[in-house]
Amino acid sequence: MSDNPELQFKIPSVLEDPSIKAIARVYANALLDAQGDSSGENRIEEYRSFIEDVLEANPKFEAILFSRSVSTEEKTGVIDRVVSSQASEIFSHFLKVVASHDRLDLLRAIFDVAVDLEEKKSGKVRVIVRAAASISEEKLAHMRQQLKDILSADPVLQVETDASLIGGLVIQVGDTVYDSSLKNRLGQLQSQLRQRYVHEIQSGRNRFSYSEGS
Amino acid sequence: MKFKADEIASVIQKEVENFGAQLETREVGVVTEVGDGIARCYGLSGAMAGEMVEFSSGVQGFVFNLEESSVGVVVLGNYLKITEGDEVKALGQLLSVPVGEAVVGRVVDPLGNALDGKGTIVTSETRPLESAAPGVVDRQPVREPLQTGIKAVDAMTPVGRGQRELIIGDRKTGKTAIAIDAIINQKGKDVVCIYVGCGQRASSVAGVVDVLTECGAMDYTIVVAASASDPASMQYIAPYAGAAMAEHFMYQGKHTLIVYDDLSKQAVAYREMSLLMKRPPGREAYPGDIFYCHSRLLERSAKLSDEKGGGSMTALPIIETLEGEVSAYIPTNVISITDGQIYLEPDLFYAGVRPAINVGISVSRVGGNAQTKGMKKVSGSLKLDLAAFRELEAFAQLGTDLDAATQQQLDRGYCMVELLKQPQYKPMQVADQVISVYAGSNGYFDKVPVARVPEAEQNLLQFMAEQKSEVRNRLIETQKMDDEMAGMVDAALKEWWTQGSKLFIESEEGAAVGASS
Numbered sequence: 001m002s003d004n005p006e007l008q009f010k011i012p013s014v015l016e017d018p019s020i021k022a023i024a025r026v027y028a029n030a031l032l033d034a035q036g037d038s039s040g041e042n043r044i045e046e047y048r049s050f051i052e053d054v055l056e057a058n059p060k061f062e063a064i065l066f067s068r069s070v071s072t073e074e075k076t077g078v079i080d081r082v083v084s085s086q087a088s089e090i091f092s093h094f095l096k097v098v099a100s101h102d103r104l105d106l107l108r109a110i111f112d113v114a115v116d117l118e119e120k121k122s123g124k125v126r127v128i129v130r131a132a133a134s135i136s137e138e139k140l141a142h143m144r145q146q147l148k149d150i151l152s153a154d155p156v157l158q159v160e161t162d163a164s165l166i167g168g169l170v171i172q173v174g175d176t177v178y179d180s181s182l183k184n185r186l187g188q189l190q191s192q193l194r195q196r197y198v199h200e201i202q203s204g205r206n207r208f209s210y211s212e213g214s
Numbered sequence: 215m216k217f218k219a220d221e222i223a224s225v226i227q228k229e230v231e232n233f234g235a236q237l238e239t240r241e242v243g244v245v246t247e248v249g250d251g252i253a254r255c256y257g258l259s260g261a262m263a264g265e266m267v268e269f270s271s272g273v274q275g276f277v278f279n280l281e282e283s284s285v286g287v288v289v290l291g292n293y294l295k296i297t298e299g300d301e302v303k304a305l306g307q308l309l310s311v312p313v314g315e316a317v318v319g320r321v322v323d324p325l326g327n328a329l330d331g332k333g334t335i336v337t338s339e340t341r342p343l344e345s346a347a348p349g350v351v352d353r354q355p356v357r358e359p360l361q362t363g364i365k366a367v368d369a370m371t372p373v374g375r376g377q378r379e380l381i382i383g384d385r386k387t388g389k390t391a392i393a394i395d396a397i398i399n400q401k402g403k404d405v406v407c408i409y410v411g412c413g414q415r416a417s418s419v420a421g422v423v424d425v426l427t428e429c430g431a432m433d434y435t436i437v438v439a440a441s442a443s444d445p446a447s448m449q450y451i452a453p454y455a456g457a458a459m460a461e462h463f464m465y466q467g468k469h470t471l472i473v474y475d476d477l478s479k480q481a482v483a484y485r486e487m488s489l490l491m492k493r494p495p496g497r498e499a500y501p502g503d504i505f506y507c508h509s510r511l512l513e514r515s516a517k518l519s520d521e522k523g524g525g526s527m528t529a530l531p532i533i534e535t536l537e538g539e540v541s542a543y544i545p546t547n548v549i550s551i552t553d554g555q556i557y558l559e560p561d562l563f564y565a566g567v568r569p570a571i572n573v574g575i576s577v578s579r580v581g582g583n584a585q586t587k588g589m590k591k592v593s594g595s596l597k598l599d600l601a602a603f604r605e606l607e608a609f610a611q612l613g614t615d616l617d618a619a620t621q622q623q624l625d626r627g628y629c630m631v632e633l634l635k636q637p638q639y640k641p642m643q644v645a646d647q648v649i650s651v652y653a654g655s656n657g658y659f660d661k662v663p664v665a666r667v668p669e670a671e672q673n674l675l676q677f678m679a680e681q682k683s684e685v686r687n688r689l690i691e692t693q694k695m696d697d698e699m700a701g702m703v704d705a706a707l708k709e710w711w712t713q714g715s716k717l718f719i720e721s722e723e724g725a726a727v728g729a730s731s
Contacts, residue, residue, distance in 0.1 A: 018246065018254075018256050018281070018282075018283040018284040019282070019283065021283050022282060022283060172242070174259070175241050175242055175243060175257045175258060175259045175260065176239065176240070176241055176242070176260075177238075177239070177240050177241075177242045177303070178237060178238075178239050179237070179238040179239075179240065180237045180238070184238055188233075188236070188238070189230065189233050192229075192233065193226065193229060196229070198334055199336055202333050202334050202336045203336050205333055
């Protein structure tokens with residue numbers, strides 16, 4: 001067994017260390033750009049199925065792959081025995097390369113980046129739509145069409161519901177947020193009212209305090 | 215005054231009806247880490263250095279570090295309200311402070327929020343904290359004097375409008391006192407003063423405000439305070455906030471005086487922020503750009519050309535040294551940036567020489583250009599007298615017998631040192647300074663016992679103001695000390711001596727008799 005006696009594993013989050021995204025990008029690029037027959041879309045599909053059907057269904061298998069107490073050779077052996085027979089050649093090679101660099105704990109981060117990259121390549125844009133209540137399919141289709149016209153790209157909608165918005169929509173494309181929610185408008189109104197009246201009250205005060213001198 | 219419920223309701227209703235909500239577009243990121251007054255955020259890919267950001271709790275900050283996939287944000291305010299995962303939005307503007315007449319007479323924090331309990335500051339005029347210093351063509355040489363009202367400074371290390379004169383010394387040597395005297399002396403001279411308290415005890419800032427209020431100096435003064443209990447970010451931006459407020463008046467063609475009290479604490483605050491942001495430490499653990507931090511601040515002081523309105527911004531930065539160590543990193547930096555320094559020494563301070571200015575190593579690189587002609591003339595001999603005195607003083611301590619001429623020179627020296635002492639918060643008019651120094655260096659106080667020189671000086675100035683006001687007024691008017699003027703002053707001084715000499719010498723004898731009986 002390995003030197004590290006710890007049995008638990010921890011999946012690093014991009015929130016803890018933004019630099020893992022840069023590392024993940026290297027592996028994601030390698031997976032997508034590798035020479036082979038299958039298209040990028042197929043590779044992503046296989047990857048998704050690996051995460052959903054293998055890792056999430058078998059937490060113990062995940063623990064073996066991610067734990068630091070299992071040596072790299074053992075991990076490669078496990079991948080060979082379990083995955084290689086089922087997976088495409090490229091994907092099993094990819095897993096082994098990641099394993100040999102001790103980066104298996106980044107598998108999910110690599111997947112997220114790979115999905116982003118593949119979407120970007122195929123002209124798709126990830127759009128997060130937040131609304132107070134669930135949105136009907138019909139409206140979503142309408143929204144998709146409108147976004148497509150504005151962004152001149154194929155939007156991939158990710159719908160979230162957040163009751164605290166009260167009403168309206170919040171649309172996020174990349175780091176830019178277009179906020180027309182009622183919550184935001186009320187906030188704007190509140191700050192405008194407050195600003196206006198603080199201003200008036202203070203200028204009234206100033207008028208009184210200077211009146212003695214004049 | 216009482217609000218009328220229906221009146222206010224109708225106003226609010228109108229406001230609500232007219233409220234046209236805009237679709238808000240914002241650039242966002244997510245807080246990944248927060249603590250010690252800084253936050254690291256993921257996202258904000260379009261944020262620019264120095265741009266302001268707002269956290270979802272309403273606290274603001276500014277972008278300090280730009281990294282590949284994250285930005286380091288300095289939080290201005292309570293960072294304890296921010297949690298991991300909070301949304302941060304870029305505001306698309308630079309940090310700015312309210313400026314103009316509305317701020318004069320107020321005590322504010324570096325963001326322009328009132329600290330004096332006189333209500334919020336209502337003004338639409340703001341100015342970005344950081345702005346470029348005026349260029350070469352926009353400036354003119356420093357020629358006009360800015361009177362500090364302190365004899366030792368105005369006579370030997372004069373400060374001109376647009377100059378940067380460093381006040382340097384150990385703790386408790388009277389650094390702030392000189393700056394405060396200079397502010398008090400600007401009363402009625404149409405100079406807007408700004409006192410920036412950076413990393414000071416809140417009680418000392420309150421003391422300064424008290425003194426300024428008592429002396430009537432708050433009417434033309436702005437106090438920007440970031441006390442020792444404020445976060446490092448506030449202490450770091452305080453001098454820039456003060457400079458922005460002064461610049462506003464300078465570009466309007468007015469004269470301003472700004473005191474940075476003190477820049478060594480600002481450097482420490484900047485070091486703290488830089489180290490927390492993981493910028494590499496350099497000498498004394500200060501970041502590499504600490505020189506730029508001070509040079510870009512002090513370069514903003516200038517005397518503008520006449521085309522630009524001819525306004526000026528005079529800076530009196532203060533640096534606190536440890537055990538008189540002027541060769542430490544920050545003191546050498548600031549000495550090299552400024553146009554001269556006033557060096558204060560604890561030994562002199564405890565020997566009762568107050569202000570404790572070491573005239574030997576204090577310099578003003580602008581020199582006589584920043585003096586009135588009268589002061590220039592009389593101070594020339596003063597410097598020589600004091601230089602000769604310092605050389606002789608060492609000899610005199612050996613107890614050797616001295617010839618009459620040397621002894622006289624020594625006595626003159628003691629007399630001049632005594633003459634340059636000045637009580638706190640009692641700045642003097644230039645004309646009075648000229649008369650005092652002239653009388654001293656021409657031997658009119660030679661016969662007065664050394665301990666009674668200040669008294670004799672008071673007596674003389676009173677005599678000049680009451681009985682020889684025509685001479686004094688002429689001196690104020692012409693500000694020159696030509697032969698004719700010198701003749702008039704000489705005559706007046708002789709008259710004073712014939713009247714006053716008895717007073718001093720007799721009472722001395724009287725006191726001696728009284729003591730022996």
